[in-house]
Amino acid sequence: MTTAPIPRPFSTGLRRIAADPWLFGIFMVLSLLTVIFAILPIASVLVQALRATPTETGSGLGILIERLSAPLIWRAFGNTLLLGASSALISTLTGFLLAFAMTRTPMRGKRTVHMIALLPVISPPFVIALAMILLFGRSGLITRELLGIRGANVYGFHSLVFIQSLAFTPLAYLNIRGMLQSMDSALEDAAATLRASQWTVFRRVTLPLALPGIFSSALLVFVKSIEDFGNPLVIGGSFNTLAVEAYSQLIGYFNVPMGALLASLLLVPSLLAFMIHRHWLAKRSYVTVTGKPTAQEIRLTARRVVWPLAAFCYLYVGLVVLLYGTVVWVSLTKIPGIDWSFSTEHYVRAFTDGLAPLGNSLTIALIAAPVATLAGLVIAYIQTRRRFPGAALLRLGTLLSFAAPGTIIGIGYVSVFNTAPLLLTGTITIIIAAIVVKTVQVGIEAGTNQLRQIDPAIEEAAMILGASNGRIFRRVTAPLLRPAIFTAMAYSFTRGLTTLSAIIFLVSANWTLITVTILNQVETLRMGLAAAYSVILIVIVLSALALLQVALGRGAKQR
Amino acid sequence: MTRVTLKGINKIFPGRDGHPGAHAVRDLDITLEDGTLVTLLGPSGCGKTTSLRMLAGFETPTSGQILIDGRDITHVPVNQRGIGMVFQSYALFPHMTVAENVAFGLEVLDLTRAEITRRVGEVLELMDLSALAGRAPAQLSGGQQQRVALARTVVTEPDVLLFDEPLSNLDAQLRERMRDELRLVQQRLGITSLYVTHDQSEAMAISDRVIVMRDGRVEQDGPPAEVYAHPRTAFVAGFMGRANILPARVLATEGESLRAELGGVPVTLPRPGSELAPGDAIRVVLRPEQIALSTSGPIRARIERVIFQGGFTEYQLKAGAALWTITDHRHHLHPGHRPGDEIGIDIGSAAAWILPGATD
Ligand SMILES: Nc1ncnc2c1ncn2[C@@H]1O[C@H](COP(=O)(O)OP(=O)(O)OP(=O)(O)O)[C@@H](O)[C@H]1O
Ligand SMILES: [Mg+2]
Numbered sequence: 001m002t003t004a005p006i007p008r009p010f011s012t013g014l015r016r017i018a019a020d021p022w023l024f025g026i027f028m029v030l031s032l033l034t035v036i037f038a039i040l041p042i043a044s045v046l047v048q049a050l051r052a053t054p055t056e057t058g059s060g061l062g063i064l065i066e067r068l069s070a071p072l073i074w075r076a077f078g079n080t081l082l083l084g085a086s087s088a089l090i091s092t093l094t095g096f097l098l099a100f101a102m103t104r105t106p107m108r109g110k111r112t113v114h115m116i117a118l119l120p121v122i123s124p125p126f127v128i129a130l131a132m133i134l135l136f137g138r139s140g141l142i143t144r145e146l147l148g149i150r151g152a153n154v155y156g157f158h159s160l161v162f163i164q165s166l167a168f169t170p171l172a173y174l175n176i177r178g179m180l181q182s183m184d185s186a187l188e189d190a191a192a193t194l195r196a197s198q199w200t201v202f203r204r205v206t207l208p209l210a211l212p213g214i215f216s217s218a219l220l221v222f223v224k225s226i227e228d229f230g231n232p233l234v235i236g237g238s239f240n241t242l243a244v245e246a247y248s249q250l251i252g253y254f255n256v257p258m259g260a261l262l263a264s265l266l267l268v269p270s271l272l273a274f275m276i277h278r279h280w281l282a283k284r285s286y287v288t289v290t291g292k293p294t295a296q297e298i299r300l301t302a303r304r305v306v307w308p309l310a311a312f313c314y315l316y317v318g319l320v321v322l323l324y325g326t327v328v329w330v331s332l333t334k335i336p337g338i339d340w341s342f343s344t345e346h347y348v349r350a351f352t353d354g355l356a357p358l359g360n361s362l363t364i365a366l367i368a369a370p371v372a373t374l375a376g377l378v379i380a381y382i383q384t385r386r387r388f389p390g391a392a393l394l395r396l397g398t399l400l401s402f403a404a405p406g407t408i409i410g411i412g413y414v415s416v417f418n419t420a421p422l423l424l425t426g427t428i429t430i431i432i433a434a435i436v437v438k439t440v441q442v443g444i445e446a447g448t449n450q451l452r453q454i455d456p457a458i459e460e461a462a463m464i465l466g467a468s469n470g471r472i473f474r475r476v477t478a479p480l481l482r483p484a485i486f487t488a489m490a491y492s493f494t495r496g497l498t499t500l501s502a503i504i505f506l507v508s509a510n511w512t513l514i515t516v517t518i519l520n521q522v523e524t525l526r527m528g529l530a531a532a533y534s535v536i537l538i539v540i541v542l543s544a545l546a547l548l549q550v551a552l553g554r555g556a557k558q559r
Numbered sequence: 560m561t562r563v564t565l566k567g568i569n570k571i572f573p574g575r576d577g578h579p580g581a582h583a584v585r586d587l588d589i590t591l592e593d594g595t596l597v598t599l600l601g602p603s604g605c606g607k608t609t610s611l612r613m614l615a616g617f618e619t620p621t622s623g624q625i626l627i628d629g630r631d632i633t634h635v636p637v638n639q640r641g642i643g644m645v646f647q648s649y650a651l652f653p654h655m656t657v658a659e660n661v662a663f664g665l666e667v668l669d670l671t672r673a674e675i676t677r678r679v680g681e682v683l684e685l686m687d688l689s690a691l692a693g694r695a696p697a698q699l700s701g702g703q704q705q706r707v708a709l710a711r712t713v714v715t716e717p718d719v720l721l722f723d724e725p726l727s728n729l730d731a732q733l734r735e736r737m738r739d740e741l742r743l744v745q746q747r748l749g750i751t752s753l754y755v756t757h758d759q760s761e762a763m764a765i766s767d768r769v770i771v772m773r774d775g776r777v778e779q780d781g782p783p784a785e786v787y788a789h790p791r792t793a794f795v796a797g798f799m800g801r802a803n804i805l806p807a808r809v810l811a812t813e814g815e816s817l818r819a820e821l822g823g824v825p826v827t828l829p830r831p832g833s834e835l836a837p838g839d840a841i842r843v844v845l846r847p848e849q850i851a852l853s854t855s856g857p858i859r860a861r862i863e864r865v866i867f868q869g870g871f872t873e874y875q876l877k878a879g880a881a882l883w884t885i886t887d888h889r890h891h892l893h894p895g896h897r898p899g900d901e902i903g904i905d906i907g908s909a910a911a912w913i914l915p916g917a918t919d
Contacts, residue, residue, distance in 0.1 A: 457650035463666035464615055465715060466638045475663070479654045 041412025097173025376443015856903025
C-alpha cells in the first residue's frame with residue numbers, strides 16, 4: 001500500500017513554522033544564543049591554538065607541530081588521562097558496590113548511607129581536598145597531631161585520585177542505582193526459578209543488565225575528572241593536568257596560544273568519551289522505562305554476602321563523615337595547626353568582609369538556575385514535540401557545551417567577549433552565561449526523558465478542548481514536567497554555586513565569587529576561613545534543595 | 560444541525576532518509592449526516608486514525624477538503640474547530656482532579672466560575688460521576704476514566720465528536736456496557752460523531768452507518784445490517800463477521816433465482832443485481848448462523864471439530880476440499896454431532912449472498 005511519494009520536507013517544515021510562529025521565534029533566539037555562547041567560544045579557542053604570535057614565523061601547521069613538541073603538553077596530557085581513568089575505575093567500582101548493597105541487600109541504615117553518600121555532589125568539588133590537607137598535610141590533624149610525622153607530603157597523584165574517587169562516587173552510585181532499581185526483579189527471579197545459584201544470577205543476569213549503567217558511569221566520571229580544576233590545583237602538587245596547566249599558561253605566563261592548545265587537547269578525550277556514551281551506550285540500554293516503579297524484592301540475605309558489603313558501605317560513609325566533619329571542626333577552631341581552641345571568628349569574618357563574594361555567588365546562582373531550567377525545558381519541548389527545520393544546530397551546540405570542559409568555555413569567553421559588540425568581560429552576564437551553558441543540558445535531558453513519558457495525546461486533548469499553545473504549556477505540560485524542573489533547578493543552582501573551572505577565567509574585581517575566594521584562602525593557607533566558607537556554602541545548597549523540594553512538592557499536593 | 564463532509568482526502572506521510580513514505584489515506588469521500596454516529600472500521604494500519612486526526616486537525620490532508628456545514632475548515636487550527644475527541648488512552652490530565660479535568664475545556668471559553676461549576680456539576684451528574692469529582696484520574700477504574708474522558712469532551716458541547724478506539728483498553732464485559740452508554744449519550748445529545756474501531760461487533764452495535772476501510776480506501780459504506788448482509792467484496796464479508804466464502808459456478812438464471820454448482824452439487828440461490836451468464840465464476844457468502852446441518856442436506860460433509868461456545872455450538876466441517884463453519888444456536892433442542900460424523904449441509908437459499916468473479 002505504500003507508494004514512494006515525493007518527500008516535501010521543505011513545505012512541511014514551513015507549515016510547522018506557520019503553525020507555531022511564537023515557538024519558532026523562541027527557537028530561533030535559542031539557536032542564535034547557542035551559536036554565540038557555545039559554538040563560537042569553543043571555535044575561537046581552537047583557532048587561537050593555531051594562530052601565530054608576532055614572534056613566531058611559519059605556517060599554521062608548522063607552528064602547531066612546534067608547539068606540540070613541548071614535553072610539558074604531553075606530560076599534562078598523560079597525567080590527565082591517567083587521573084581520569086583511575087578515578088573512573090575506583091568511583092565506578094565503589095558506586096556499584098554501594099548501589100548493589102542498597103538495592104539488593106537488607107543492609108541496615110540505608111537512608112543514612114544514602115544521604116551521606118550524596119554529600120560530595122552538593123559541595124564544592126575541592127572541599128574534600130581541603131579536608132585532606134587539614135588531616136594529612138604538613139600540620140595535619142592525623143599526620144602531625146596524631147602520628148607526630150613532620151613534613152608529611154599530602155600533595156600529588158595519590159591524594160588526587162583518592163579525592164576525585166570520593167567526590168565522583170555519588171555520580172556513579174546514583175546512575176547505577178537507578179539502573180538496578182528499574183531492572184524488573186522478575187528477571188532475576190526467573191533466573192532463580194531455573195535453579196541458578198545467587199552467584200550465577202548475579203554473574204549472568206544482574207551484572208550484564210547493569211553493564212550499560214556501569215560503563216556509562218565510568219565515562220561520566222572520566223569526563224568529570226579530566227575537567228576538574230579545583231582539586232588538581234589545590235592538591236596536585238607537581239602532578240599537572242591539562243586544566244591546571246592551561247590555567248597557569250594563560251594566567252601565569254600570559255601564553256594565550258599555549259593555554260588555548262592545552263584546553264583544546266582537553267576537549268579531545270572529553271568529546272570522545274561523550275560521543276561513545278551517547279551513540280554507543282544509548283543503543284545498548286536494556287532497561288525500558290515503563291513509568292511504573294517495579295517492586296523490588298530483597299532476595300539476597302546470606303550473611304557472608306551482606307556483611308562485607310555493609311561493612312564497605314559504612315566504611316565509605318565513615319570516610320565522608322570524617323572528611324566533612326573535619327571541615328566543620330576546623331571552621332570552628334582559632335588557628336588550625338597552632339591554636340586548636342574553639343572560635344567562631346571565621347564565620348564572623350565570612351559574614352562581614354566576605355559577604356560580597358557570598359552575595360555575588362548567590363545572586364548568580366539564583367539567576368542562572370531558572371534561566372538554565374527554562375531554556376533546557378523549552379529546548380527539550382521543541383526537540384521532542386516540534387521538529388523545526390534546523391534543529392540540528394541547536395542540538396549540536398547544547399551537546400557541545402555540555403561535553404566541553406569548563407576550561408575551554410572559560411578561555412573562549414575571555415577571547416570572544418572581549419570586544420564590542422559582545423563586550424561582556426567583567427560583567428555578571430558573562431558568568432551567568434557560562435553557568436547556563438554548562439548546565440542547560442541537564443534540563444534538556446531531564447525534560448526530554450519526562451516528555452517521552454507523557455503521552456502526546458494529553459497535550460492533544462488540551463488542544464482540541466480549545467486551549468492555546470501557551471495555556472497548554474502552562475496548565476498541562478509544565479506541571480507534568482515538575483520532576484524535571486526540580487532536577488534542572490537543583491543541578492544548575494548547585495553547579496552555579498560550586499563551579500570553578502570555567503568561571504576562574506571570568507571573575508573580576510567587581511564580580512568575585514565564593515569558590516574563587518575559598519581557593520584564595522586555601523592557597524594562602526587560611527584554612528579556617530576556607531573551611532567556614534565551605535560549610536556556609538554546603539548549608540546554602542542544602543537549604544536551597546530543601547526549599548525547592550517543598551515548593552515543587554506543595555504544588556503537587558494541591559491537586 | 561451539523562453536517563461534516565470529507566471531500567477527496569489524501570494523506571501522504573513523507574518518507575525520511577530515503578525510506579518511501581506512506582500513502583495512508585486515498586481519495587476519501589465521507590459525509591456525516593447531522594446527529595448520526597458513523598464508524599470507520601478496518602484492519603490495523605488501514606488509515607482510520609489518520610482520517611480521524613485529519614478531521615480533528617492534528618494532521619493536514621495532502622489534498623482534499625474538510626467541510627463542516629459547508630464551511631471549509633481544512634486549515635483551521637485544532638483549537639478553533641469546535642470538535643471534541645475521546646482518545647484511546649483517555650489522555651486525562653493526571654495532575655488534575657476529575658472535576659478539574661472536566662472544567663478545563665470550559666475555562667478556555669472564559670466562562671464565569673459559577674457557570675463552569677454549574678455545567679461541570681450537570682455533566683458529572685449525567686455521567687454518574689458526581690461522587691468521584693475530587694479524585695485524581697489514577698484513582699479511577701478503567702470504566703470510570705472512560706466516562707470522565709467522555710464527560711470532559713461533551714461538556715463543551717462540541718459540534719462534532721470523535722472517538723479513536725475508546726473502548727479498547729477495557730475488558731470484554733465492561734466494553735459492552737460502556738459501548739451502550741456511549742451510544743446513549745451520543746443520541747441524547749444528538750452530536751454528529753465519527754467513531755474508529757477495528758471491532759466489527761462494536762461497529763455494528765453502535766453505528767448508524769459503517770464505513771469499512773482497507774489500505775487507505777473506502778471499501779464499503781452503509782448501514783450495519785446492509786453491510787453485513789450484502790458485502791461488496793470478500794474482504795468486507797470476512798471483516799464484518801465470520802463468513803463461509805465458497806467458490807461456485809453459474810449454471811442458469813431463472814427469474815428471481817439462480818442455479819449454481821457449489822461443492823459439486825447444484826443449488827438454488829437468490830439472484831444478485833449484477834448480470835451473470837451460465838459458466839461465470841462466482842463466490843457465495845454464507846454466514847455460519849444462516850446455514851444448518853441436516854441429515855438430508857444436499858452437500859455432504861464430515862465434521863472435523865466441535866466447539867462448544869455457551870450460547871451456540873460451532874461446527875467445522877470439510878466438504879470436498881472446502882472448509883465450512885456452521886454455528887448452531889438451537890443446540891439445546893437436539894442432540895449434538897461429534898467429530899467424524901458424516902452429515903449433510905442445508906444452505907437454504909434466502910440468505911445467501913453472491914459476489915461476482917472468483918476474486919475481489
Ligand atoms: N506520523 C506518521 N508518519 C508516517 N506514517 C504514518 C504516520 N502515522 C501513520 N502512518 C502510517 O499510515 C498508515 C495508517 O495509519 P493509521 O494510524 O491511520 O492506521 P489505523 O487504521 O488507525 O490502524 P490501527 O488500527 O492499528 O490503529 C500506516 O501504514 C501507518 O504506518
Ligand atoms: Mg489507530
